[in-house]
Amino acid sequence: MTLTIDIGNTCAKLVAFDGNELIDSWHIEHDEPTKIADFCSRHTFSHGVWSTVIKLSDEFQAAIDSLPFPMLRLQSGITKVPVTIRYDTPLTLGSDRLAAIVGATSLHPSSNILVIDIGTCITYDIVTATGEYLGGNISPGPKMRFRALNAFTSALPMVERQGLTPCIGTTTETAIRSGVMNGIRHEMEGYIGEFMSKYHNLLVYLTGGFRIDLHNSEKMRIFADEFLVPRGLNAILHYNEEQNEK
Numbered sequence: 001m002t003l004t005i006d007i008g009n010t011c012a013k014l015v016a017f018d019g020n021e022l023i024d025s026w027h028i029e030h031d032e033p034t035k036i037a038d039f040c041s042r043h044t045f046s047h048g049v050w051s052t053v054i055k056l057s058d059e060f061q062a063a064i065d066s067l068p069f070p071m072l073r074l075q076s077g078i079t080k081v082p083v084t085i086r087y088d089t090p091l092t093l094g095s096d097r098l099a100a101i102v103g104a105t106s107l108h109p110s111s112n113i114l115v116i117d118i119g120t121c122i123t124y125d126i127v128t129a130t131g132e133y134l135g136g137n138i139s140p141g142p143k144m145r146f147r148a149l150n151a152f153t154s155a156l157p158m159v160e161r162q163g164l165t166p167c168i169g170t171t172t173e174t175a176i177r178s179g180v181m182n183g184i185r186h187e188m189e190g191y192i193g194e195f196m197s198k199y200h201n202l203l204v205y206l207t208g209g210f211r212i213d214l215h216n217s218e219k220m221r222i223f224a225d226e227f228l229v230p231r232g233l234n235a236i237l238h239y240n241e242e243q244n245e246k
Helices: 034-040 058-065 095-107 142-151 172-198 228-245
Strands: 002-007 012-018 021-028 047-052 071-073 113-118 121-127 132-140 203-208 221-224
Touching: 002 034, 002 228, 012 034, 012 228, 021 034, 021 228, 034 058, 047 095, 047 228, 071 228, 095 113, 095 121, 095 132, 095 203, 095 228, 113 172, 113 228, 121 172, 132 142, 142 172, 203 228
Parallel strands: 002 047, 047 071, 113 203, 203 221
Antiparallel strands: 002 012, 012 021, 113 121, 121 132
């Protein structure tokens, strides 16, 4: 069995795979590294892979290093991956973005794919049907937008994401929530429409910690998979093992 550890800005996701089948998953906080061993006690792992977008604490790094089986670290621009990277600065590419792209191509090989990851930031990444990762864009996520409106003004309150989002806000609270959430939806639909006009039979994958309801048309082929990054990590591990056997 394979262990994947995806360490994001807000939490870490532990996933167990048997081949390509997802068996089990946990979310843990950054200050809970001992739970890695707890998760591993539930399964018999032979190898694993991990990635992070943050600087790990010594305790978290030690918890990974002490695992009794080999763990591959995904490092963009260094680790072998089953796509061709066209990003001009591959060493600065977020490992989560790269893993998500590989996860999408593992599910739909030979397809043009737009991956939208909605988390602390919203990322838009394109991989072509020929397996070329072209790059993508980064914009603020929902929490960041709500906090920015509160932090950089003197009068606007901090508003929660849950609640009414009318087309036109009739209170300051609904005006902020609608502005943020409907703004994100329009942004995403705009990107989807633009990339659909450029890439034939485009598939769209939504992943991350937030759900955004899009006005889906019959032309949009949209899939949702919160485990896209772990699937990509698992695929990258198997790809590296296959390359090492050659």
